Amino acid sequence: MLYLSLKLIHILLAIAAVGANLTYAVWYYRANKYPEFAAVALRGIKLIDDRIANPAYGLLLPVGALMVWVGHLGFGTRWISWAMGLWVLLVLAGVLGFTPTLKRQIAEVDRSGAASPQSQALAGRANAWAAVLGVIVLAILVLMVFKPT
Numbered sequence: 001m002l003y004l005s006l007k008l009i010h011i012l013l014a015i016a017a018v019g020a021n022l023t024y025a026v027w028y029y030r031a032n033k034y035p036e037f038a039a040v041a042l043r044g045i046k047l048i049d050d051r052i053a054n055p056a057y058g059l060l061l062p063v064g065a066l067m068v069w070v071g072h073l074g075f076g077t078r079w080i081s082w083a084m085g086l087w088v089l090l091v092l093a094g095v096l097g098f099t100p101t102l103k104r105q106i107a108e109v110d111r112s113g114a115a116s117p118q119s120q121a122l123a124g125r126a127n128a129w130a131a132v133l134g135v136i137v138l139a140i141l142v143l144m145v146f147k148p149t
Contacts, residue, residue, distance in 0.1 A: 006067045013063060014144075017056035018137055020048050024130060031114065032123075038114035042106045049099070057094070061087050083143040090136045098129040 024045050031041035061084065068075055075081060105122035112118055 003067060003071045006063055006070060010060065010063045010067060013056045013060050014141075017053050017060065018141070020053035020056070021130075021133070021137070023048060028123075028127070035114035038119075039106065039109050042102065042109060046102055046106060049102070054094070057087075057091065078149060079143045079147045083140050086136055086140050086143070090133060090140070093129065093132055093136065098126065098133060101126045101129055 027041045027045045027048075031038040064080075064084075065075075067073070068077075068080055073080060075084070101122060105119065105126050108116065108119045108122055114120075114123075
């Protein structure tokens with residue numbers, strides 16, 4: 001029963017994290033279509049990232065580790081160790097890439113507007129980081145579902 005409870009929490013955290021991330025495309029679309037809305041949209045992304053997605057991602061590893069321990073699965077199991085390694089890579093890419101780029105993008109939009117060359121360059125960089133993060137998340141999800149040996 002404990003294992004299944006942890007599994008439910010783990011799945012809910014993954015839904016919250018990935019689901020929050022999926023909304024960013026809508027926010028970015030609105031920012032691009034309505035430049036006067038860009039600062040609000042970018043702050044919305046930052047708020048969702050800081051308050052929903054990142055805390056959920058942060059809890060996924062400890063809850064997953066508890067599942068491994070309670071379920072007697074073993075951290076040396078290939079799909080578990082790969083997923084944990086990708087989680088570390090995901091956190092590093094988020095902390096060192098996406099989050100600082102988003103902060104700079106918000107500051108630049110406030111300073112120069114969404115149409116400025118600097119804002120556009122930062123938007124491209126943020127999109128590139130978002131794509132990298134998306135690929136890593138997809139790889140983790142594939143490992144969690146298919147559990148390749």
